[in-house]
Amino acid sequence: MEKESQHQIDVQVETRYVESQSIPNEDRFVFSYTITIRNDGQSSARLLNRHWIITDANGKVQEVRGEGVVGEQPQLNPGETFRYTSGTVLDTPVGSMQGSYDMIDGQGNHFDALIPPFSLARPGSLH
Template structure:
C-alpha cells in the first residue's frame, strides 16, 4: 500500500505519507473552482505513544497567495498512536487556480508530555492539462458534487 503514497516525510520516527488526486467532478472550472482530495497516513515508528493534537497547513495557490490553516486534530479526531500503529484520513482542498501546493506539520504530544512537530511533506496540487475540457464536459452532464 505504501506505493500508493507519492510524498513522504519522516520526523523522529513519525512517518507522514500523502497521496493526492485532482477531482474534476468536484471542481467547477468555468467558475474558477478547482478541488483536490488527499489521503494521509501517519505511521508511528517511534518507541513512544503519541497523540496528534494540532495541524498546521501552508496552502499556496497558483498566484502565490498563501493561506495558513491551523486547528485541533484532523477531521475531528485527535488520534493516539502506539508504537507500530497508523492512522489514515482523507480530506480535500479547494483552490481558485489550477495549481498550487500544500505542506505543513502536525503537533504531537508524547506520553511523557514532550511535544513533537512532525513534518507534512510538500506536495503539489496540479490539475491535468485537459482538466478544463473535462470539467466542462462534467458540467454539461449535470453532475452534482
Template sequence: MVTCITDGVKVSVETIYQPEYSNPANDHFMFAYKVTIENKGSYSVRLLSRHWHIFDSNGAKREVEGEGVVGMQPVIEPGSSHEYVSGCNLKTDMGTMKGQYRMMRLLDNTFFDVQIPEFDLIAPYRMN
C-alpha cells in the first residue's frame, strides 16, 4: 500500500492483478485498485473530479480525467473516509499510475488538489 497526505486529506492505494480478466497472449493485463480517502482535516470536503496519469512499461502514457470517482462525488466529513474500487487495463504486465483529485472545502468553497501517490501495477509472476 502507498499513502500520501495533501492538505489534511490522506490517500492510500492497494492494487491487485486480475488474471481472470487478463489475456496476456493479446497484450491485455487487468488490474484492480482500492483507494481509501481519509479526511484528517477540520472541514468537510467534496471530491469533484480525478485526473490520472497511466504508464505502461513499454513507454506508453495516457491520461484519464472525469467527474468524481466511480460515478460519485462524495462528501467526506472530518475524521471520516471514502473507499472505492476501480480498475485499469495495460498492454504490458507492469506499469504505474498516479494523479490528483480536485476537492472543494465546503466551509468556504475553496478548491484544492490532492495528490494520489504513484503506485505500481505488476503481475505477480514478475515479482520473482
C-alpha cells in the first residue's frame, strides 16, 4: 500500500449528536457523521472497503470493517466528491473515530485514504 502524489483523497467529517435516539440513563449515545470524500488526485479512484476504529471514553474499542460505504463503492474521478451519512452508538457521551478507506485507482493499484481522528461528543460533555 503506497501513498503516491497521484492519490490525493481528502476526507472531511461533520458529526452530530442524535438526541432523539439516545438514552443517556441506559448508556446509549447515538451519533451521526457525514463524510465528504474528494478526489484531489490525478487518477480515478474507487472506494472498496472501510475500516473504522471507534473508541469510547472508557477505552472500549470497536473495529468495523466492511465493503464500501452505505451499500456503495463509489467511483471518484479527479475533482469529484462523494458524500454520505452514517452513525454509531457509544456507551459514553464522548468518544472518537478514525480509520481508512481501501481504494483502488484506474490502473489497479490499491492505496489507503486515511481518515484522521475526530471527536464524537454530546453537547456540553466537553469543557
